[in-house]
Each structure stands twice: as C-alpha cells, then as structure tokens.
Amino acid sequence: MVRLILALIASLSFSVGASAQTVYVILWFDTEDYVLPASDDAALKVAEWLTKEGVPATFKVVGEKARTLEKRGRQDVIDALKKHEIGYHSNFHSVPPTPAQYLSQLGWDEGVAEFDRREKPGYNDVKRLFGQSPTCYGQPGSSWGPQSFGALRKWKTPVYLDAGRHVGLDGKPHYFGGVLTLYHLTHTLRSDLGGEKDLAKAEEKFVEARKQLLAEGGGIVSTYYHPCEFVHKQFWDGANFSKGANPPREKWQLPLAKTDAESRLAYETFFGYVRFMKRFPDVKFITASQAREVYYRDPSVGRSFTAQEIKSIAAAVGDEINFQKLDDLTLAPSEILQLLNSYLVEKAAGQNPKAVALGPTPFGPTSSPPAMAKAVTTDASQFTRTAADVADAIRTQGRVPGTVWLGSTGVTPEAYLSALARVVMALADGKGVPESIELTPTKLACGKYVVDDDPRLWNWVIFPPDFRAPAMMELARRQAWTIKPAVLHNR
Numbered sequence: 001m002v003r004l005i006l007a008l009i010a011s012l013s014f015s016v017g018a019s020a021q022t023v024y025v026i027l028w029f030d031t032e033d034y035v036l037p038a039s040d041d042a043a044l045k046v047a048e049w050l051t052k053e054g055v056p057a058t059f060k061v062v063g064e065k066a067r068t069l070e071k072r073g074r075q076d077v078i079d080a081l082k083k084h085e086i087g088y089h090s091n092f093h094s095v096p097p098t099p100a101q102y103l104s105q106l107g108w109d110e111g112v113a114e115f116d117r118r119e120k121p122g123y124n125d126v127k128r129l130f131g132q133s134p135t136c137y138g139q140p141g142s143s144w145g146p147q148s149f150g151a152l153r154k155w156k157t158p159v160y161l162d163a164g165r166h167v168g169l170d171g172k173p174h175y176f177g178g179v180l181t182l183y184h185l186t187h188t189l190r191s192d193l194g195g196e197k198d199l200a201k202a203e204e205k206f207v208e209a210r211k212q213l214l215a216e217g218g219g220i221v222s223t224y225y226h227p228c229e230f231v232h233k234q235f236w237d238g239a240n241f242s243k244g245a246n247p248p249r250e251k252w253q254l255p256l257a258k259t260d261a262e263s264r265l266a267y268e269t270f271f272g273y274v275r276f277m278k279r280f281p282d283v284k285f286i287t288a289s290q291a292r293e294v295y296y297r298d299p300s301v302g303r304s305f306t307a308q309e310i311k312s313i314a315a316a317v318g319d320e321i322n323f324q325k326l327d328d329l330t331l332a333p334s335e336i337l338q339l340l341n342s343y344l345v346e347k348a349a350g351q352n353p354k355a356v357a358l359g360p361t362p363f364g365p366t367s368s369p370p371a372m373a374k375a376v377t378t379d380a381s382q383f384t385r386t387a388a389d390v391a392d393a394i395r396t397q398g399r400v401p402g403t404v405w406l407g408s409t410g411v412t413p414e415a416y417l418s419a420l421a422r423v424v425m426a427l428a429d430g431k432g433v434p435e436s437i438e439l440t441p442t443k444l445a446c447g448k449y450v451v452d453d454d455p456r457l458w459n460w461v462i463f464p465p466d467f468r469a470p471a472m473m474e475l476a477r478r479q480a481w482t483i484k485p486a487v488l489h490n491r
Helices: 002-013 038-053 063-071 075-081 099-103 108-130 147-155 196-215 260-278 288-295 307-315 333-348 380-397 413-428 445-449 470-482
Strands: 023-031 058-061 085-088 159-161 174-176 179-182 219-225 283-286 304-306 324-326 329-331 355-357 376-379 404-406 409-411 436-439
Touching (some): 038 260, 058 063, 063 075, 085 288, 147 179, 174 470, 304 307, 307 413, 445 470
Parallel strands (some): 023 219
Antiparallel strands (some): 376 436
C-alpha cells in the first residue's frame, strides 16, 4: 500500500503539462545459459508473462543458446521469445577466447574480420531460428571491443545495447561508430530478486530516476535481467569458465539451482517491479528497434546541408575537435570532416554547391597519428589536392585517415579538420582558398568519452586475472571521432 501511494503521488506530481515528456524503459534479457535446462523454462515463463502484460521486451540470444533450444526441441520457448524482439549476444558467450581477448591483439580491419568470423555464425543461427534479424548486439560480460561496431555496420545491426563503461557520453544514449549505443547509461536500473526489500529499494530508485528524466524533458531507463537468474544461485559460466578456464564440454558442471520457493520469490519480485513501472502514465516500454527508428533516430545521415549550414558548422569547429548539436540533430567529428571536405572539393572544382549530402558515418582513424610537435604551413594548391585525397580515402575506406598527407608532410586529422574549417569559412564568404594555411597541433576533445585501459574494465570473472587491453582501448579512443549525442524525439 505504501508503495502504491508513493507511485500515485509521483505520478500526480508530473501529470500537469507533461504530455510530451515520457520515460522510455527498454527491458532486455541476456538469454545465454545453454548449460542449465531449467533456464529454458525461465525464458518461456518470463516471455509469456510479458506478452500477457502487454510489455514488449528485447531478448538478446546467444548463438549456442538458440542451437541448444533447437536440439532440445524447445520450439515453445522460441515461439514465446519471438513474440518480442530478438537481439544478439555473441556466439558462445563465455567460452574463451571471448571478444575482448581475441580483439585485444588485433587492429581494426583484422579485428572486424575476426569478430565476423567468430560471431556471425551465431547471428545467422539466431536469425534462422527466430525468423527475424537481431536488432541489437551487446557483449558477453564486459568483453567489449571497438571492432565489433565495424562488424555491426556490415550486418546492418543498428543498436548496441548493454551495460558497461568502456565508452559513454554523459550517461545518455549516443551514437558510436554510426550505431545507436545504449551503454553506460545513468539510469541503468533493476530490482534484485530477493523479495519485498529489494523491490522497495528498486521502486524508490525508479521514482527518483523518473523525476529526473521528466525534468529533463524525457529520457531512457535501461533495465536488464537474465532468464537464468530466476532459477540459479550461480551463473552457468562462472561454474565452468572462471578466471580463463576452458574445460571440455563433457566436463561442464551445472550451476547451483534455486529452490522452487526461491524461484517463485524471484519471479514475484520481477513481476512486481514491472507492474510498478507500468503504473505511471508517462512510462512507455520500448524495444531496441523502436529506440533506433522512433525515439533516438538519427536524421543527419542522408540529409543535405545548405551552404549556410556548412558555414555555421565550420565556424563551430574551433581549436578542439568535438561533436556538434544543431537543433534536432547532432554531428560526429567524422561527419563534420566529411561534410566540410566535400564542400571544399566541390568549390575547388569550380562548382558552387547549394547543399552537401552527408553519407554514412565514417569510422575514426585506425592507425596511430603522426607526431606533430609544431605547426605546419602549406599553400592553397597543396591543401586542395590533399582535400581530394582525403575525400577519396573516406569514400573508399569508409574512415578518417590516420595521417593526412600534405605532399611529404603528414599531419593529424585533427589538425587538418581545424584548418579545413577555416578554409571553408573563407570560401563561404566568397573568398578563395588562402594562399598560406597553417595547421597546428589540435586535440580530439571527445576522446575523453572513451576510458583508459584499467584493470577494473576487465574484472569479469571469466577473464584471466591479468588480462589487459591497452592497445585496443587506444584504438577505441580513435573511434571517438564517431561519437555524438542521440537526440530524443518525443513526438
């Protein structure tokens, strides 16, 4: 009764004039345990209950889990899950090497190819068995790697959905690598499954999160579970692959299971939490594809930007490279480079572009930048020839070049973009390309949104205790060229 009153008071406090403000709850399940058979029934029970309640969810299914359901003849589970949305959660989840391990020693192209080789078969099986292309991907445990975003673009998987802290943008949805990334979100909330006390604590946190989000004009809450949580006391993978272990399948152990009473309490707690969130008229449950296509869609890619808009974008570049916000859309640094460079190339060819269309988001550099301790000066001819080369590199390779060559002199892409913006402003004002152009050392300000390698990033029980990935996280930081906020479209 106390919780019901709390919910009603909270609902009333934001009911006036808040019709355009909505809290979107994305409820997702890492459906991964292919060892404990009872986890199949747990997935069935949760999916059927959510269907009955009219609550859409996203089930991220592991490839081997899908194949195991097929082998066990659990078409009932498959049918129940596919009434919701299906995502992908890796091929074998915790069997080493996991994604971060095999990606940590690879560059970009090799990493994308290796991720595709190891993970695409599971994606294909999930698609085959559930009759729908997975709408999202999220890594097993904390086994994250930036090269996965390159593979997701190839697969046309539009959303990265998980919890972690390798990359994040002020706790809000963002685009990274051209993929809507629901990751490292401020309001990643769930109720533990131990009964009344856990539920009360979770409800209190949700009420506070809802209050904050409505005050901001709306936003998202990410809530995740694993079907196996309702029936086990220990995760299936911790029982078998802890600290880098890789026993043969015939030696895999069943995890400790909950008693019937403990499972019943877990379900009741979860059901109570979902029903609590449903009580609020300004709370809406959404799936991964709805987040991408409706609420956090990206109107920039494919859009044509007028010459005046190009000038404004150039004027905002400044001495530190960052994303930009323009009304109802945002631009990542790699997109800004693509737009401004295309404008310059067209102007240098004697054209007078009325607008420039933005193509697919270029990836960031995949190689280390050159050392650039001091300014470099070049002339108009060399700069325009370099612009044509940069345009060709983006068009053929789909990424920002790691080194921009001014003849024999290499400069960082950050220095090039800063100088390019000044040149474009001159052209937009009806002037020619300046005869002398200075390129100065320039910082990628949005690199701060990718964290440094740290032991705490890799504290998942499955990793070997000494696992680190400094080179991979440096590669990830170069992909910060692609980061930008995802704008909420409430209407």
